[in-house]
Amino acid sequence: MPHSHEYSPVDEHLLPPYELAVGDHLQNSGRSLVDNLNTEDCHRYGSRALKSPRSSIPSLRQSYSRSRYLRARMKNGRGGWCVRASALARNTFNPIRAIVENLRLAPHPDKPMIALSIGDPTIFGNLKPPQEAVEAVCASVQSMNYNGYAPSVGYQEAREAVAKYCSTSTAVVDAKDIILCSGCSHAIDLCISVLGNPGKNILVPRPGFSIYRTLAEGLGLKVKSYDLLPEQGWEADLEQMESQLDADTVAIIVNNPSNPCGSVFSKEHLLKILDIARRNYVPIIADEIYDHFVFPGHEFYSLGSLSEDVPILTCGGLTKRFLVPGWRMGWIVIHDRNGVFDQEIRKGLNCLSQRIIGSNTLVQGALPSILSNTPTEFFKETLSAVQGNAELAYDILDQVPGLTPIMPEGAMYMMVGIDMEKFPEFKTDLEFVEQMVTEESVFCLPGKCFDYPNYVRIVLTVPEAQMREACERIEDFCCRHFQVFGDEEMDMNTIEEEEKKIREPTSLFDEKILLTPDGNRNGEESLTNKVPIMSDEGRRP
Known part of the structure; x- marks a missing residue:
């Protein structure tokens, strides 16, 4: 017969029933099960119950298991498996x-x-x-110089290249002002x-990219919103x-x-935002991942180039302008003249960058060439x-009732507004989007994804x-689905004309004549059938 020390600890189903009941009762009453070890067992089994292997009640195995179980609880306060997610994980929520x-x-x-x-x-x-970017990455790989770990904030030469790319005549930065990140989302994460700190608050635009809320609320921050006004070209409601700023506001996020929305703030509007931040001593996080991605007739101004005394953390990267989101190369530019x-913040950013030990080293090796050799003709x-697609879409949709x-x-x-009163079948933009997929196989993200129904x-x-x-x-x-109500004045001839515009099945897709990305005809499966309805934009994007 094996000795008692050969028995391994057992689960709760092997413990005497009375012990489980006593444990539950004591936990509810606030008393400790361990505090009652002697009194409970002595009353039930006598003073030698836990010691004597000859005791028939409880059995040897149960007695030993119970002792080990109680000693473990006395040592670490655990009585079974209960592995909980962190507050960060529980608070992280991606609305899209x-x-x-x-x-x-x-x-x-x-x-x-x-x-x-x-x-x-x-x-x-x-x-x-x-092509210059592709060749630069190939050269970086073949050089065999970028296979190891880089400094957590990035290689010096890569940071110098970003500093040169981001500097303007009014705001010159150098390598010490640059932190390389694993994409722009990572840059925003580090800045927030x-x-x-938990309990503080941060201002974000509405409508706005959902990652701001996801990251902030995960850290225990309260998210406040300021509206962008569609009737004013999506300028901010200053x-x-x-009015949203208070003593607990840690930053204003500005996405430009x-x-x-696809809006581009004017220089005058940006200066007004800076004036608000200056008066209230609130720093700005500038999400400028679409820097210079503006149509002719408009001009992009970096907030950092306009600020004289407001400290700004600018987030950018290769993702959008260079069309390489999967390369995961972003950066933070610290604009802080005073x-x-x-x-604390510079050191804090350096410490936080060490959590993932830096960004993609192969792309870092290619950065100087990518940023200096990509021709303007590509952009x-x-x-x-x-812009051609924007004009095409606007010309068609602007004629659509509702x-x-x-x-x-x-x-x-x-962004396309929906006059929901003219589509009474649908209670929300979500129902509108669902039914449009059902009938037309066209999927757009509903405004609710951006906190803008x-x-x-x-x-x-x-x-x-x-x-x-x-x-x-x-x-x-x-x-x-458009409906006209009797008390409204509307030219019914216009509606009839709109109905006549419903086309016969002669489009490229209805004729089963499909175009591949290079413009060739393809009678097989449509390219769009191979495309998921959404990307990993929830994490960035």
Whole structure:
């Protein structure tokens, strides 16, 4: 017969029933099970019950297991497996993911899906990165110089290249002002983390990219919003912005050019934002991942180039302008002329960058060449394609009853307002989007994803043929569901004309004549059938 010390600890189902009951009772009463070890067992089994192997009640194995169990609880306070997620994990919530995953999306079986929801400019294959960037990464790999760990803030030569790229005549930065990150999302994460503490608050734009809320609330920050005004080209409501500031505000996030609006702030408007931050002594986190991604006739101004005394953490990267989101290369530029960040924030950013030991070293090795050798013609061609889609979409959707598209000035997106009263079948923009997928196989992100209901966001980076097809399907859908009420004055001839515009099945997709990304015809499966309805934009994007 084995000795008692050969028995291994057992689970609660092997413990005497009375002990489990006593334990539950004592936990509820606030008393310790261990404190009652002697009295409970002595009363039930006698003083030798826990010691004598000859005791028949309880059994030897139960007695030993109970003793080990009680000693373990006395040592660490645990009585069984209970592994909890951290507060950070429990508080982290991505609204885009939550909303989209709960939508009932059933595309029309006879119409290929066209996803105008995807924030990845490469997914359709029509927009490709510059050849100079591809060659620079190949050279970095072949050099065998960038296979090891880099400093957590990035290689010196890579940081110098970013500093040169981001410097302007009014705001010169150098390598010590640059921290390389694993994409722009990581840069934003570091900036919010270095400034925010649980219980504090942060201002974000509405409509705005959901990652701000996801990161801030995960850290225990309260998120406050300031509105962007569609009737003013999505400029910020400055009075509302300032009214939201208080002693617990750690930063204002400014996204320019904007996702999801496609707006580009004027120099005058940016100066007004800086004035608010200056008066209230609140730093700014500037999300400028779409820097210089503006259409002709508009101009991009970096907040850091305009600020004289407001400390700014600018977040940027290769992702959008260079069309390489998967390369995960972002950066933080510290604009701080008066040394406000010198005491703690610079050191804090350096410490936080050590959590993942730096960004992609192969791309770091290629950065100097990418930033200096990519021709301006590449950027012009990309902008031309996106602007062409913006104009095409606006021209079609602006004629659709019940829709109000707002022409973008840059970035890759357009917001389209929905007059929900004219579509009484649908209670929310979510239902509108669901039914449009069901009938037309066109998916746009509902405005609720950006905390701005009764709008949808469409992506402008799809091939032109699919852009036209998608907008025409949207038009068909709206003309079918649009309703006019008797007390409203409307030219019914206009409505009849709109109904006549519903096309016969002669489009590229209805004829089963499909275009591959290089423009060739392809009678097989549509490219859009291979495209997911959304990207990893929830984590950045």
